[in-house]
Amino acid sequence: MDLAQLTADLDGLRDRATGQAAAAPDTAALDQLEVEVLGKKGELTAILRGIGGLPAEDRPKVGAVANQVRAAVEAALGEARSRVGGAELEARLRAEAVDVTTPGRPIRRGSLHPIVETAREIADVFAQFGFVVYEGPEIEDDRTNFQMLNIPPDHPARDLWDTLYLDVDQRLLRTHTSPGQIRVMHQERPPIRALLPGRCFRYEAVDASHASEFFQVEGLMVDEGTSMADLKGLLDQFAHAMFGEGRATRFRPGYYPFTEPSVAFDILCVICDGAKCPACSRTGWMTILGAGMVHPVVLRYGGIDPERYQGFAFGMGVERIANLRHAVGDLRLYMEDDLRFLGAFR
Amino acid sequence: MRVPLSWLSEFVDVELTPEQLAERLTLLGMEVKTIERWGADWEHVITGELLTVEKHPRADRLSLTTVTLGDGQPPLEIVCGATNIAPGQRVPVALPGAVLPGNRRIERAEKMGVVSNGMLCSGAELNLTADGDGILILPADTPLNVPLADLYGDVVLDVDVKPNRGDALSILGLAREVAAATGQRVRQPDVRVEEGSGPATAERLAIDVRDPGLCTGFAARWVSGVTVGPSPDRVQMRLLAAGQRPISNVVDASNYVMLELGKPIHTYDGSTIAKAGDGRPTIIVRRAEAGERLETLDHVVRELTPDTLVIADPSGAIGVAGVMGGATTEVSDGTTDVAIESAIFDPVSIRRTAQRLALRSEASSRFEKGQEPRLARLGADRTAQLIRDWAGGTIAPGALDTSPEPAPPARVAFRPWRINRLLGTDLTAAEQESLLHRVEVATEPTAAGERVTVALQPEPLDVQAGDGALTAIVPTWRRDIAIEADVAEEIARVRGYELVPSMTPDTAMPEFRASPLEVRELVRDTLAGAGLTEVVTTALVSPKHVETFVLRREVPSVPGDEPPGGEAIGVTNPLSRDHALLRRNLFGSLLDVVGTNLRHGTDDVAVFEIGKGYARTADEPREWWRLGFALVGAAEPAAWNRPARPFDLDDAKGILELLAARLGLPAPAYTAEGAEPLFHPGRTARADVDDRLHAIVGELHPSIADAWELRAGTRVLVAEVALAGLSGGRLPAEQAPVVGRYPEVERDLAIVVPEATRAADVADVVRAHAGALLRDLRLFDIYRGVPLAGDEKSLAWRLRFGSSARTLTEGEVEAAVGAVVDALGVIGGRRRA
Incomplete structure (x- = not known):
């Protein structure tokens, strides 16, 4: 073996290997080529085995050529790898494609009951004005539910509350959240800003607009100068919060034994905006709650001096507010608990 | 009204x-x-005049008439069945196309061979008068061809x-x-009484009020020689429009006065009132005697009680005072002499009697709201005159009247500045006075010594009037103005509430108070987020509910809430049997929701409610807060990319564990519950976290599911949970854990135990012996089968060890695991090789 022959073999190997790399179709062919040419038992090693027959002074020359060949082949392999790798990745991604328009894997969705949720929204609005939540019992006595609210026994106003009586010691199911006023006054000194949500009961045949169990939210504010103007301002803000900025409101006289003066609070009909439609009995207005200045008798039963302090109270049916906000026309839907109905709420 | x-x-x-x-x-x-x-429903009904009235050629009971509508119009032939018609009369004519009350359409029609071009109308057909037999004969000066609504229509x-x-x-x-x-003025009612001659009322009738506390005034009049018959058409029309059915001229007169003046009146056939020893018919006002009976006008015999005020004559009760008259003294067609009662009764007594007899009437509802005393005499006089006008006869001279001297009008002192403070207004005293004058409330400066009444109950509270105070002099008919706040209401409503300013409260705020809703809101949000729907059901349920849904051992309440259990509380006047008792737990209500929705075709139902249980111990009622949930159908509904997975007990327990975690509580400890008839004995657990969470969770007993008519084979998971904070109170702030800087070490340990050994017992042993370095213990597999014996199972646990102070050595961990393995003997377990 002489130097020229060896050099020629190496050049031939380089030319063939770089040619094959450039033509290789895929990574596997390149891997095989690499092993065949550059591997421990590869062709380059085989050629260099003949170096032992050369004179000592020629050996470094062959070594230099061999390194150049190795570098050239590696470069060609690298170049070929990045060429076929891109195509292979593309092919893989193509193969992995799915129909992205199919629906996802369903996750069970729950929802919150519109009445409980509406009560929470009401409380949130009044919380901004410093009203804190209290709760009273649903089983009440005549004294707290009626007498201390200035409704003596045999008072004709009792007709406003058809009552369900219990077989326990003169107890009844509270007909409104108003007895909570008395309980709060027994618990706190003015300034009082209290909100009382809860379940109420009446002897009332159930139809689209009457329920024997329903939810109310009561409000009570008492301080030295709390006036009807404060009540009006607060309720205006409430109406705007629940029924939209700019929703027109009006106060008109009402009657409750536990407030004096008493008012009904109306908003412009949410259906016809005052054009007078069947939903508002052609008046253009819808009553959303009753209110008034706490009757001095009620303050006294609450242990508060009515000469020094005054205040207002209001009470609303949560179902009424929910009906108007969510376009519900039948009260019965709330307690029928048909998931097709409830599922429509957040 | x-x-x-x-x-x-x-x-x-x-x-x-x-x-x-x-x-x-x-x-x-x-x-x-x-x-x-x-x-409004008299369209195409116009006035006409009868020209001819002849017998119908083929029907004896019908007449053939011709009617003119006025100048230049051809007469109409109309067939009519009434007998009170004659030529020259003016009558209402319904032309073809008319639609009468009750949606009755009038068309041109052939009647026994003659074409009728419309219909002559009776008062009843027009809902104008009560007379349905005869045609409504209009006054002779009625213009022709005018829509009837223009003449008799009203609003x-x-x-x-x-x-x-x-x-x-x-x-x-x-x-x-x-x-x-x-701003108009009121015209006072007509109070003339045209008395006749003859014996005075006092000679014809005597009044004996034996209970002046319950009857504070009794005025009576006597009209003799009346002819009972229908009232004039105009009167009937007016009563009908006001919602009162005309009956006869005498009875209509009393109803007319009730509507006009607000004074209920009763009329008696004078000849039926029994006479006293002095020969005069005598009306006695007294309480009923025990066991006394009376047949009322509606021909019901009623048992009276001694707290019932009755009108009686010497022979016995003839009426329930203020509520309903008796049958024996009723005015009838043959009545000639009428006794008129116009009395003032105690409002509370009338209200109680009317409620007890279930006889609420127009009269009783007026009595129970209180009556102006002077109405007694006014009502008697007015009724007598109307009877004379409508039924003829002679009003006996004079009246009987037990009314006391009229009391002076009430004086209510008020302070204009205090009215302004209450209303948030800035009205001058003069403005306030002029507003009061519009409702006939006079004003004058408050007299020396006169005080301002702030409240009347529980006992009167009055204060010094001070400078600038005024006194309202209240008209006698206004019984609702008694204290200063009442005057404020009058001023506000007359002025108009739209003029009350609107302000945002800017007074002192109350102290902070935590909302009692905090935990409830967190639970609601958590469960809705976990896929459950919140429901609200009625607290009143049926006896069947209460009997069926009982726990032998109640889920205890958490401290601070009322304890559960006891006798169910009943409603004494339930609306229906379905709502007769207060529920003691939420199970029945939730199962009703499940059943309703399954029947509606909703297969997967996952619902929860936060509500109360109610019960009594002797005379002490209690109510306590609970969370309940029910799961049925698929936890993971089938989809194109997934098979369905049904709900099972592990889902229900998972919900409890999620709740515990969200509330910052440790995981619940479970124990088996096999003795509750409501539940599957092998698939039910009690769950507890110290005294902050107690629950029963399990599969509904199949026999209950059947009894409740749930779909056959439906497995229902139900739970009731008592939870700290549901009834109020705040959650403590979470305390951050020390996240270790040193790596933790995991070891898996499979433990073979007898089949009957519970996982919780194995976990207890592991925890007890693994030492302080054990941070977490988790069951990750259960294996049964070869090579284990038939009555064995292998529970595979992952133990995580760690220290906040240093990296653990292999030796420490191996020692801890070894200690556990050595202890397994106490539960008959061994390490699986």
Whole structure:
């Protein structure tokens, strides 16, 4: 073996290997080529085995050529790898494609009951004005539910509350959240800003607009100068919060034994905006709650001096507010608990 | 209260449209519920004159008439069945195309061979009078060819009169309100009485009021020689429009006065009142005797009690005072002498009696709101005159009247500055006075020594009037103005609430108070986020519910809430059997929701409710908060990319564990519950976290599912949970854990135990022996089968060890695991090789 022959073999190997790399179709062919040419038992090693027959002074020359060949082949392999790798990745991604328009894997969705949720929204609005939540019992006595609210026994106003009586010691199911006023006054000194949500009961045949169990939210504010103007301002803000900025409101006289003066609070009909439609009995207005200045008798039963302090109270049916906000026309839907109905709420 | 505007305008001029009037009244506190066009259903009914009335050629009971509608129009042939018609009469004619009340259509029609071009109408057919037998004969000066609605149409306002304004349950009372709203003046009612000659009333009748506490005034009149018959058409029309059915001229007179003046009146056939020893028919007002009976006008025999006030004669009760008259003294067709009762009764007594007898009437509802004393005499006089006008006869001279001297009008002192403080207004004293004058409340400076009444209950509270105070002199009919705040209401409503300013409260704020809803809101949000739907069900349930859904051992309440259990509380006047008792737990309600939804075709139901249980111990009622949930159907509903996975007990327990974690509680400890009849004995657990969470969770017993008619084979998971904070209270702030800087070490340990050994018992042993370095223990697999024995299972646990101070050595961990393995013998377990 002489130097020229060896050099020629190496050049031939380089030319063939770089040619094959450039033509290789895929990574596997390149891997095989690499092993065949550059591997421990590869062709380059085989050629260099003949170096032992050369004179000592020629050996470094062959070594230099061999390194150049190795570098050239590696470069060609690298170049070929990045060429076929891109195509292979593309092919893989193509193969992995799915129909992205199919629906996802369903996750069970729950929802919150519109009445409980509406009560929470009401409380949130009044919380901004410093009203804190209290709760009273649903089983009440005549004294707290009626007498201390200035409704003596045999008072004709009792007709406003058809009552369900219990077989326990003169107890009844509270007909409104108003007895909570008395309980709060027994618990706190003015300034009082209290909100009382809860379940109420009446002897009332159930139809689209009457329920024997329903939810109310009561409000009570008492301080030295709390006036009807404060009540009006607060309720205006409430109406705007629940029924939209700019929703027109009006106060008109009402009657409750536990407030004096008493008012009904109306908003412009949410259906016809005052054009007078069947939903508002052609008046253009819808009553959303009753209110008034706490009757001095009620303050006294609450242990508060009515000469020094005054205040207002209001009470609303949560179902009424929910009906108007969510376009519900039948009260019965709330307690029928048909998931097709409830599922429509957040 | 139905108010025909034609009637109202007898007492006050009304220049507004009905809509404007309705709005003014509403803003004054007399809410107008509806505005009804009386006569709106008389389309194509016009006035005509009968030209000829002849026998129908083929039907004896029919007449063939010709009717002219006026100049130049061809007469119409109309067949008629009535017998009260004659040529020259003016009558209402319904032309073809007319639609009468009750949606009755009138068309040209052949009747026994003769074409009838319309119909002559009776008063009843037009809902104008009560007479359905004869044609309504109109006055002779009625113009022809005029729509009947132009002549007899009216507008009727239905006014919601509040219980404190009994004075406004009358045309006169509402006229006063209209006057206040419009600035008009009220015309006083006609009070003339044309007495005849002959024996005086006192010679014909005696009054003996034996209970003056319950009957504070009794006025009576006597009219003799009356002819009972129908009232004049105009009267009938007016009563019908006001919602009162005409009966006879005498009875109509009393009803007319009740509607006009608000004074209930009763009339008796004078000849049926038994005479006393002095020979005079005598009316006695007394309490009923025990066991006394009376047949009332509705021909029901009623048992009376001694707290019932009755009208009696010497032979016994003849009426329930203020509620209903008796049958024996009723005015009938043959009555000639009429005794008129116009009395003032105690409101509470009348209300109780009417409630006890379930006889609420127009009369009793007026009595129970209180009556102005002077109405007694006024009502008797007015009724007597109307009877004379409508039924003829002679009014006996003089009246009987037990009424006391009229009391002076009430004086109510008020401080204008205090009114302004209450209303948030800035009205001068003069402005306040002039507003009061519009409702006939006079004012004058408060007299020396006169005090301001702030409240009347529990005992009167009055204060010094001070400078600038005024006194309102309240008209006798206004029984609702008694304290200063009442005067404020009058001022505010007459002025109009729209003029009260709107301000945002800027006074001192109350102290902080935690919302009792905090934990409930967190639970709701958590469960809704976990896929459950919140429901709200009725607290009142059926006896079947209460009997079926009982726990032998109640889920205990958490500290601070009322304990559960005890006898169910019943409603004494339930609306129906389905709502007769208060529920003691939420199970039945939730199962009803499940059943309803399954029947509606909703297969997967996951619902929860936060509600109360109620029960009693002796005379002490209790109510306590609970969370309940029910799961049925698929936890993971089938989809194109997934098979369905049904709910099972592990889902229900997972919900409890999620809740515990969200509330910052440790995971619940479970124990088996096999003895509750409501539950599957092998698939039910009690779950507890110290005293902060107690629950029962399990599969509903199949026999209950069957009894509740749930779909066959439906497995229902139900739970009831007592939870700290549900009834109020705050959650403590979470305390951050020390996240170790040193790596943790995991070891898996499979433990073979007998089949009957519970996982919780194995976990207890592991925890007890693994030492302080054990941070977490988790069951990750259960294996049964070869090579284990048939009654064995292998529980595979992952133990995580760690220290906040250093990296653990292999030796420490191996020692801990070894200690566990050594201890397994106590539960008959061993390490699986």
